Amino acid sequence: MAVTIRDVAREARVSVASVSRALNGSPAVTDETRQRIASIAARLRYVPHSAARSLITKRTQTIGALLPDLYGEFFSELIRGIDLAARAKGLHLLVSSSHGDADEAAAALRAMQGRVDGMLILSPHVDAEFLRANLPESTPAVLLNSALKSTQFDVLNIDNYGGAHAMTRHLLDAGHAGVAFIGGPDDNFDAQQRERGYREAMAAFAPKATAKIVAGDFSEESGYHAGRVLAKDSKPVRAVFAANDMMAVGCLRAFAEAGLRVPQDVALAGFDDIPIARYITPALTTVRVRIADLGRSALESVATAIEKPGRARNAAQTLACDVVVRASSRDDGRPTKPV
Amino acid sequence: MAVTIRDVAREARVSVASVSRALNGSPAVTDETRQRIASIAARLRYVPHSAARSLITKRTQTIGALLPDLYGEFFSELIRGIDLAARAKGLHLLVSSSHGDADEAAAALRAMQGRVDGMLILSPHVDAEFLRANLPESTPAVLLNSALKSTQFDVLNIDNYGGAHAMTRHLLDAGHAGVAFIGGPDDNFDAQQRERGYREAMAAFAPKATAKIVAGDFSEESGYHAGRVLAKDSKPVRAVFAANDMMAVGCLRAFAEAGLRVPQDVALAGFDDIPIARYITPALTTVRVRIADLGRSALESVATAIEKPGRARNAAQTLACDVVVRASSRDDGRPTKPV
DNA sequence: CTGAAAGCGCTTACAG
DNA sequence: CTGAAAGCGCTTACAG
Numbered sequence: 264m265a266v267t268i269r270d271v272a273r274e275a276r277v278s279v280a281s282v283s284r285a286l287n288g289s290p291a292v293t294d295e296t297r298q299r300i301a302s303i304a305a306r307l308r309y310v311p312h313s314a315a316r317s318l319i320t321k322r323t324q325t326i327g328a329l330l331p332d333l334y335g336e337f338f339s340e341l342i343r344g345i346d347l348a349a350r351a352k353g354l355h356l357l358v359s360s361s362h363g364d365a366d367e368a369a370a371a372l373r374a375m376q377g378r379v380d381g382m383l384i385l386s387p388h389v390d391a392e393f394l395r396a397n398l399p400e401s402t403p404a405v406l407l408n409s410a411l412k413s414t415q416f417d418v419l420n421i422d423n424y425g426g427a428h429a430m431t432r433h434l435l436d437a438g439h440a441g442v443a444f445i446g447g448p449d450d451n452f453d454a455q456q457r458e459r460g461y462r463e464a465m466a467a468f469a470p471k472a473t474a475k476i477v478a479g480d481f482s483e484e485s486g487y488h489a490g491r492v493l494a495k496d497s498k499p500v501r502a503v504f505a506a507n508d509m510m511a512v513g514c515l516r517a518f519a520e521a522g523l524r525v526p527q528d529v530a531l532a533g534f535d536d537i538p539i540a541r542y543i544t545p546a547l548t549t550v551r552v553r554i555a556d557l558g559r560s561a562l563e564s565v566a567t568a569i570e571k572p573g574r575a576r577n578a579a580q581t582l583a584c585d586v587v588v589r590a591s592s593r594d595d596g597r598p599t600k601p602v
Numbered sequence: 603m604a605v606t607i608r609d610v611a612r613e614a615r616v617s618v619a620s621v622s623r624a625l626n627g628s629p630a631v632t633d634e635t636r637q638r639i640a641s642i643a644a645r646l647r648y649v650p651h652s653a654a655r656s657l658i659t660k661r662t663q664t665i666g667a668l669l670p671d672l673y674g675e676f677f678s679e680l681i682r683g684i685d686l687a688a689r690a691k692g693l694h695l696l697v698s699s700s701h702g703d704a705d706e707a708a709a710a711l712r713a714m715q716g717r718v719d720g721m722l723i724l725s726p727h728v729d730a731e732f733l734r735a736n737l738p739e740s741t742p743a744v745l746l747n748s749a750l751k752s753t754q755f756d757v758l759n760i761d762n763y764g765g766a767h768a769m770t771r772h773l774l775d776a777g778h779a780g781v782a783f784i785g786g787p788d789d790n791f792d793a794q795q796r797e798r799g800y801r802e803a804m805a806a807f808a809p810k811a812t813a814k815i816v817a818g819d820f821s822e823e824s825g826y827h828a829g830r831v832l833a834k835d836s837k838p839v840r841a842v843f844a845a846n847d848m849m850a851v852g853c854l855r856a857f858a859e860a861g862l863r864v865p866q867d868v869a870l871a872g873f874d875d876i877p878i879a880r881y882i883t884p885a886l887t888t889v890r891v892r893i894a895d896l897g898r899s900a901l902e903s904v905a906t907a908i909e910k911p912g913r914a915r916n917a918a919q920t921l922a923c924d925v926v927v928r929a930s931s932r933d934d935g936r937p938t939k940p941v
Numbered sequence: 942c943t944g945a946a947a948g949c950g951c952t953t954a955c956a957g
Numbered sequence: 958c959t960g961a962a963a964g965c966g967c968t969t970a971c972a973g
Contacts, residue, residue: 265716267966278944283968291942313716314656315966318949323653325696325717332682335675335877342681343671346699350710355717357664358697360685371689377604377652378664378694512881538674539881542851606950617960622952630958654950657965 266307275303286311325355326565327379329372331386332361336538337554341407344558345383352566354380362386365393372397381565383407387451403568405561410452417564418579421557423453423534426550426584427460427504430532433548433586434502435468437530437593441498443475445489445514447506454481457506457534475500479510486510490517500529502592508533508540508549515543515591530592545590557582605646614642625650664694665904666718668711670725671700675877676893680746683897684722691905693719701725704732711736720904722746726790742907744900749791756903757918760896762792762873765889765923766799766843769871772887772925773841774807776869776932780837782814784828784853786845793820796845796873814839818849825849829856839868841931847872847879847888854882854930869931884929896921 272279277296285292285300292300317323326349330338342358349356357379359371365388375382376399384394385407394416398404405417412418434442444461447454458476465474477492479485486505493500494517505511511533518525525531525545533540536551560582611618616635624631624639631639656662665688669677681697688695696718698710704727714721715738723733724746733755737743744756751757773781783800786793797815804813816831818824825844832839833856844850850872857864864870864884872879875890899921 268968269966279967280944280946280969281942284943287968289969293942296942310712310715312657312966314653314662315949316968317653318651318657318951318966319968321949333678335678338678338681339672339674342677342697343700346697350698355713356697358681358685358695359689361682373649374694376649538876539878542878542882544883607952608950618951619953619960619962620958623959626952628953632958635958651950654965655952657950657967658952660965 265312266309267312268309271300271304271307271309274307275300323355323378323380324353325357325379326381326383326562327357327359327375328383329362329368329375329386330358330360331368331388332363333385334535334537337535337552340554341385341558344555345562346558347555348559348562348566352562354562354566362388364388369393369397376402381405381569383561383565384409403565403572405564405568407557407561408452410455412579417568419557419561419564420456420579420581421453421552422581422584423456424460424463425581426534426552426586427457427506428464429460429584429586430504430534430548430550431461431464432468433588434504434530434532434592435464437502440469441472441475441500442469442502442504443477443493443500445477445479445486445503445505445510447479447481447510451481454506461504479506481507481509483509483513486513487517488513490514491521494518494521494523502530502532504532504534506534508535508537508547511547511549511591512539512543515547525591526593532592536587540587541589548589548592549587551585551587553582553584604651605648606651607648610639610643610646610648613646614639662694662717662719663692664696664718665720665722665901666696666698666714667722668701668707668714668725669697669699670707670727671702672724673876676874676891679893680724680897683894683899684901685897686894687898687901687905691901693901693905701727703727708732708736715741720744720908722900722904723748742904742911744903744907746896746900747791749794751918756907758896758900758903759918759920760792760891761920761923762795763799763802764920765873765891765925766796766845767803768799768923768925769843769873769887769889770800770803771807772927773843773869773871773931774803776841779808780811780814780839781808781841781843782816782832782839784816784818784825784842784844784849786818786820786849790820793845800843818845820846820849822848822852825852826856827852829853830860833857833860833862841869841871843871843873845873847874847876847886850886850888850930851878851882854886864930865932871931875926879926880928887928887931888926890924890926892921892923 268279268282272282282300285297346356362368362371368386368388381403383405405419407419408421409418431442446458462474477489479489505514511531523529533547533549536549540547540549607618607621611621621639624636685695701707701710707725707727720742722744730750744758746758747760748757770781785797801813816828818828844853850870862868872886872888875888879886879888
């Protein structure tokens with residue numbers, strides 16, 4: 264019922280081989296026959312059967328993306344970047360998201376086997392052991408936001424360190440000598456890098472001040488608790504840098520309850536630039552991550568790995584972040600309405 | 603290099619036919635051979651070649667999702683619902699998002715042809731004409747949030763009408779006799795349904811009051827302008843219902859500038875329950891849409907359409923919404939901190 | 942430049 | 958219950 268290459272060949276009075284060559288741009292076809300075949304194929308609305316083609320070419324023209332449950336904005340921005348880049352390269356995108364644990368992620372990864380030419384992997388459950396067990400060595404893959412040092416895969420990270428470093432410096436430059444930090448989960452790669460950025464910026468630009476770190480876990484609630492601790496502190500802090508925006512939101516609430524004004528009494532900053540950041544009062548100074556760029560770069564990296572299987576892997580690449588200054592760290596009398 | 607069904611057959615000293623039957627659960631195999639074959643296949647890490655299987659079965663076990671650029675949270679929730687349901691059914695998910703115009707959407711739809719067993723389509727660019735031109739009649743498809751009346755496809759909508767109706771009633775019940783409405787884009791299906799819900803609830807529950815509608819276009823900016831108009835009105839309104847949350851956010855800003863307090867002077871409500879809704883001050887009363895449910899239902903509908911090609915289509919199905927009451931419509935002295 | 946033929950890795954009537 | 962064989966729709970050496 265569906266029209267196949269044989270139908271086109273019959274109609275054009277040529278062999279199926281010629282149809283294949285004409286449609287795939289082989290030079291071994293006269294322009295005239297190519298034209299004729301192309302127009303007949305178009306008239307018949309012929310679409311090559313992708314499975315048949317994959318069977319013989321060993322290519323699916325599809326990239327798989329393995330993603331955990333992610334915050335909405337991050338997820339959609341990432342997919343958007345990946346999707347746009349894939350479209351530009353004529354590649355399809357097979358996604359599997361929402362994996363609660365390592366077993367689910369493993370099952371999803373295995374299920375994609377043979378259906379994709381390469382993989383984009385972003386998952387807290389992924390380590391070297393996991394990949395060895397679930398990803399065939401022959402599958403090109405790019406790891407996103409991973410602590411893994413691999414010679415086998417490309418690794419693409421957000422510049423958590425640089426972003427945190429720059430933000431700490433911004434707060435210090437603004438005259439807030441003592442900057443406290445609210446950390447993220449101990450086992451979280453992003454959190455570790457951000458804390459390191461904070462520590463080193465403090466050591467570099469405020470060598471006399473001591474770094475003050477309160478524990479958190481990226482949740483709003485943990486930010487609230489950290490905020491209460493900081494508000495009660497005997498030596499009041501002049502600036503707080505939370506390792507992510509949600510904790511900054513929680514911290515802000517604690518400060519409000521404690522009667523501390525932001526930014527007049529304390530400056531406050533977060534990390535991620537989630538949409539909420541600009542709508543809370545005061546709008547939150549934060550570090551913006553170029554998520555769509557991350558997705559685009561990742562897609563382009565797998566595409567290259569697929570096209571040139573032998574080439575050397577890049578060292579881990581890192582994507583820049585931007586400091587976004589808003590009212591929460593800007594005590595200059597300007598109104599604190601949404602930016 | 604990759605292990606095929608022949609390798610398993612050779613190892614198990616049976617024909618490839620038996621391997622196929624054993625692995626696919628055909629009853630025509632002794633339990634003992636099935637066991638032996640299964641364990642050998644596992645040991646060899648055999649994975650059936652999906653293209654080869656698709657070629658013969660005419661099934662890809664894949665659902666395509668065509669999505670426009672969507673607000674982050676909506677997009678990720680929708681994908682999440684679809685993904686979870688697909689996994690439960692052993693189906694893969696091919697996505698194509700971020701289509702700026704009808705041509706891009708058409709190209710994406712055609713590119714998926716032959717790679718999917720069915721389609722989920724959510725796009726403002728899609729109408730009957732578009733589908734006739736770009737979607738083969740034989741492809742099962744479900745339309746999400748579409749005004750289309752189709753006997754060929756299932757249509758799944760959010761209950762915009764019911765949600766707006768319930769919200770209007772809530773505002774009236776709370777004693778705000780005059781409820782004004784900020785509308786969305788004229789050509790937007792959601793916006794139309796929400797406005798209808800507002801009008802009919804007003805007619806039903808406040809027959810003496812006149813419906814007051816200010817135009818908007820779903821942007822924050824348009825909500826801001828509407829808010830300025832309403833604040834200056836000779837007859838001050840007691841409650842404002844914006845057709846989406848972003849406009850409510852803009853309206854809130856205009857009210858703040860005009861010195862109007864929410865909810866003491868005016869109650870305010872939106873629609874969508876975007877994450878920002880609970881973080882602005884005061885937290886916004888709104889209509890929550892069960893987006894993940896929408897995705898799950900849609901996936902299950904295509905799956906059914908694929909399994910039972912002949913069955914009658916459902917009439918357009920509709921998914922319920924919930925009114926979420928927060929501080930912006932609750933002048934009861936409770937603190938207006940985030941809920 | 943063009944065609945006949947082999948083969949990619951599966952599934953499934955058809956025999957036995 | 959099991960196997961030999963055909964065939965799904967393509968691509969690509971191999972001849973000519």
